[in-house]
Amino acid sequence: MKHRLLSDLTCKALLFVALAGGTCQAQPARWPDKPVRLIVSYNAGGTVDNLARAMAPILSRTWNQPVVVENRPGAGTQLAAEMVAKSAPNGLTFLMTTSGLATSSAIRRKLNYDPVKDLVPVAMLVSAPSVLVAPRDAVTRTPRDLIAAAKGAPGKYNYGSTGVGSGPHLAMEWLKSIAGIELEHVPYKGDAELFTALTAGEVTVGVLPPQLVLGSVKQGTVVALAVTGPNRYWALPEVPSAVEAGLADLDYQPWIALFAPGGTPREIVMAVSEETRKVISSPEFIAKYLRPWGADATPLGAEAFATRYVNEISLYKRIVRQANIPQSD
Numbered sequence: 001m002k003h004r005l006l007s008d009l010t011c012k013a014l015l016f017v018a019l020a021g022g023t024c025q026a027q028p029a030r031w032p033d034k035p036v037r038l039i040v041s042y043n044a045g046g047t048v049d050n051l052a053r054a055m056a057p058i059l060s061r062t063w064n065q066p067v068v069v070e071n072r073p074g075a076g077t078q079l080a081a082e083m084v085a086k087s088a089p090n091g092l093t094f095l096m097t098t099s100g101l102a103t104s105s106a107i108r109r110k111l112n113y114d115p116v117k118d119l120v121p122v123a124m125l126v127s128a129p130s131v132l133v134a135p136r137d138a139v140t141r142t143p144r145d146l147i148a149a150a151k152g153a154p155g156k157y158n159y160g161s162t163g164v165g166s167g168p169h170l171a172m173e174w175l176k177s178i179a180g181i182e183l184e185h186v187p188y189k190g191d192a193e194l195f196t197a198l199t200a201g202e203v204t205v206g207v208l209p210p211q212l213v214l215g216s217v218k219q220g221t222v223v224a225l226a227v228t229g230p231n232r233y234w235a236l237p238e239v240p241s242a243v244e245a246g247l248a249d250l251d252y253q254p255w256i257a258l259f260a261p262g263g264t265p266r267e268i269v270m271a272v273s274e275e276t277r278k279v280i281s282s283p284e285f286i287a288k289y290l291r292p293w294g295a296d297a298t299p300l301g302a303e304a305f306a307t308r309y310v311n312e313i314s315l316y317k318r319i320v321r322q323a324n325i326p327q328s329d
Contacts (some may be wrong), residue, residue: 040070042071075104107327129233134204155184157183270302
């Protein structure tokens with residue numbers, strides 16, 4: 001499969017012949033026959049970009065073609081997503097992005113493409129739960145403390161996020177709906193600003209990525225109340241999971257994943273899904289790249305990931321409605 005993934009991709013296998021009423025165009029004897037573009041929805045130097053650039057040379061050797069990483073940040077992942085959605089479905093263009101694609105698709109009033117029909121989920125690569133964090137001297141040392149305090153003094157407590165419609169914003173609204181509490185939302189410009197506000201005691205609680213808070217939790221600068229997934233997190237084994245903390249339905253685990261343009265042949269989608277699974281699951285790759293970033297190799301194939309992606313968009317749309325979060329253009 002490595003070098004002749006689609007050697008038997010004939011006209012008959014590629015659809016559209018009788019239905020289109022035309023003739024099928026000749027297809028390349030092997031795929032890929034040209035360089036592959038990997039469009040990253042974030043700036044160079046970040047975790048997503050670093051992952052793409054770590055995987056690119058490995059995939060290049062596998063496919064005997066260059067894999068070129070291109071950064072297209074902006075619009076909450078949507079700039080890159082729209083670009084890929086409107087690309088030719090020939091297996092030569094892929095999107096590497098995060099679960100921010102699901103949250104931004106839920107919060108935006110209108111998109112110039114359909115995030116479900118015009119993008120094909122190829123594979124989820126990595127994921128990690130976030131950490132529910134409070135200031136060092138906070139009275140809330142556990143989620144149960146937070147819930148009791150919020151119910152005892154409605155309107156007194158707040159939470160910080162990385163902006164309206166961001167993943168941490170929706171995760172905290174999700175937590176509020178589960179716990180039946182009210183917390184005032186205080187948006188910040190990004191993770192660093194939110195973390196600074198938390199350490200200064202400006203907000204009661206917030207959700208942050210583990211790699212940002214690991215050192216501070218261990219040093220006691222901030223308090224980790226729980227991780228936002230059903231299981232404990234390997235890098236913070238002493239911190240309870242959401243289930244253990246009484247938030248059983250809270251399962252906020254941001255991911256990094258690959259997508260292809262809608263209409264990309266299934267044979268290519270499945271082949272790329274399998275090859276990226278091999279790369280991301282190798283012990284050497286995990287040790288060199290993922291563990292230092294605080295991430296886990298959590299590969300999901302195309303079909304399983306497609307189900308998760310669609311369900312997440314639906315979930316976040318429901319949270320947006322229930323919390324009366326204003327949609328953006």
